[in-house]
Amino acid sequence: MLFRGLNLEMQGGGALHITGTNGIGKTSLMRILAGLLNPFEGSTAHTGTLAMVDEKAALDPQLALGNALKFWASMDGHEDIAASCGAMGIADLLDVPIRFLSTGQRKRAAFARMLNQNAQIWLLDEPLNGLDDDGVAKIEGLIAAHCGSGGICIAASHQSINLPDAKTLALGDYTA
Amino acid sequence: MIGKLLMRDLQMLLPGGRRGGTMLPLLFFVAVAVLYPFAVGPDAPLLAQTGGGVIWIAALLAAILPLDRLIAPDLELGVFDQLALRGVSEEMVVAIRVLAHWLSFAPLLLIATLPAAALLGLEGDTVRLVLLGLLAGTPGLAAIGVMIAALTAGLRGGAALSGLMLIPLAVPILIFGAGSLARADTSGIAYAGAFSLLLIAIAPFAGGAAIRAAREG
Known part of the structure; x- marks a missing residue:
C-alpha cells in the first residue's frame, strides 16, 4: 500500500501540484486518476476529457x-x-x-x-523531466493559459513548478 | 477510428513495415520446403505423400516469428495507455491487431505455398486441400499469436516463451487442417475453420485482459 485516506476534488480552472519523494506513489496516483490503474479501495470520477503526459511519449x-x-x-x-x-x-x-x-x-x-x-483535464507526470529552461517556461505558460480558460491541471513532480494559484498535495502526508 | 488503427497496424506489421516487419517469415517458410527434400531424399512418392504436412508445419512455425513485435513494443511506448485515455477499449485494439497480423502474413504465405508445393512435387488436389486448409487455419493462428503476444508482453524473455506457448494451442488446427490431407476431403478443414472462429472470438477478450494485467504489473 502506497497511500491511504486521500480525498481530492477539483473544479474547472484549478491547478494541483502533487509532490513527494521518489517512489512514494505519484505515478501510481496519476495512473489511478487516468483510469489506467484500479485503486485497492476507493474510486475516481470526472467530467470532461482526460489527457496525460508521462514518461512514455507513445510516438x-x-x-x-x-x-x-x-x-x-x-x-x-x-x-x-x-x-x-x-x-x-x-x-x-x-x-x-x-x-x-x-x-x-x-x-x-x-x-x-x-x-x-x-482535453479539459491535463494529467502531467513529471512534466519537466528532461526539459531545458525554455521548455520549462513554455510548459508553465501553457498550464497557466489552460487553467485560465477553465481547464484543470494536475501535475506530479518532485521539482518545483511555477503554477499560478496552484494547490499543493504532499503525498507524504498520506503514506500508508 | 477503426480504419486509422488498422492502417497503423498494417504499416507496422507488413513486410517492409516500420517495425522491422521483414520478409523473414516468408523466406523461412520457403526455406523449409527447399530443405525438406534434401533431408529425406529425392523420393518423389514419399515427398508427395508427406509434403502437405511439411507445408503445414512450416506455416505454423513461420507464424511464430513475428510474435515479439505484435504487442510488446506498443505496451512499452505507452500506445495502449493513450488509446485507453481516448476511450478505445483494449478488446477493440486486439481485434484490429488480429486482423492486421493475419493480413500481414497469411496472404503472402498462401502465395508462397504454390512454389513450395512445386518444390515438393505435390499434386493438384493436395495443393487445393493445403491452400483451403491454410485459409481456414491461419486466422486461428493469427488469433493465438496475438493472444500469446499480449500474455507474454510484460515478461522477460517473452519472445522465446511465446513460441513454446503457441505450439500446443495450435495443435487442434494442425490436426484437422493437415489431417484433411490424409482423408482427402474437406471435412477436416471445416473443423479447422471452426477452431479458427472460436479462437478469433476469444482473442479480443483474452488479449485485452492480458494488456490490462500487464499495465498493472
Whole structure:
C-alpha cells in the first residue's frame, strides 16, 4: 500500500501540484486518476476529457515526428498539428524520426500530442523531466493559459513548478 | 477510428513495415520446403505423400516469428495507455491487431505455398486441400499469436516463451487442417475453420485482459 485516506476534488480552472519523494506513489496516483490503474479501495470520477503526459511519449520511434503526431491528431479527429508544434518549439523537427530526438525534444513532442487532444483535464507526470529552461517556461505558460480558460491541471513532480494559484498535495502526508 | 488503427497496424506489421516487419517469415517458410527434400531424399512418392504436412508445419512455425513485435513494443511506448485515455477499449485494439497480423502474413504465405508445393512435387488436389486448409487455419493462428503476444508482453524473455506457448494451442488446427490431407476431403478443414472462429472470438477478450494485467504489473 502506497497511500491511504486521500480525498481530492477539483473544479474547472484549478491547478494541483502533487509532490513527494521518489517512489512514494505519484505515478501510481496519476495512473489511478487516468483510469489506467484500479485503486485497492476507493474510486475516481470526472467530467470532461482526460489527457496525460508521462514518461512514455507513445510516438513510434521509426516515424517522422510530423507523421507520429498526425496519427494521434487524426485519432482526436483533426489533422492540424502546426499550432501545437509551434507552441512547443518543435516545428522545425517535423521530418526528423522520433528515435533521433533528444529526451527533451521527445517531451516537447509528447506535449504537442497532448495539446492536439484539446482535453479539459491535463494529467502531467513529471512534466519537466528532461526539459531545458525554455521548455520549462513554455510548459508553465501553457498550464497557466489552460487553467485560465477553465481547464484543470494536475501535475506530479518532485521539482518545483511555477503554477499560478496552484494547490499543493504532499503525498507524504498520506503514506500508508 | 477503426480504419486509422488498422492502417497503423498494417504499416507496422507488413513486410517492409516500420517495425522491422521483414520478409523473414516468408523466406523461412520457403526455406523449409527447399530443405525438406534434401533431408529425406529425392523420393518423389514419399515427398508427395508427406509434403502437405511439411507445408503445414512450416506455416505454423513461420507464424511464430513475428510474435515479439505484435504487442510488446506498443505496451512499452505507452500506445495502449493513450488509446485507453481516448476511450478505445483494449478488446477493440486486439481485434484490429488480429486482423492486421493475419493480413500481414497469411496472404503472402498462401502465395508462397504454390512454389513450395512445386518444390515438393505435390499434386493438384493436395495443393487445393493445403491452400483451403491454410485459409481456414491461419486466422486461428493469427488469433493465438496475438493472444500469446499480449500474455507474454510484460515478461522477460517473452519472445522465446511465446513460441513454446503457441505450439500446443495450435495443435487442434494442425490436426484437422493437415489431417484433411490424409482423408482427402474437406471435412477436416471445416473443423479447422471452426477452431479458427472460436479462437478469433476469444482473442479480443483474452488479449485485452492480458494488456490490462500487464499495465498493472
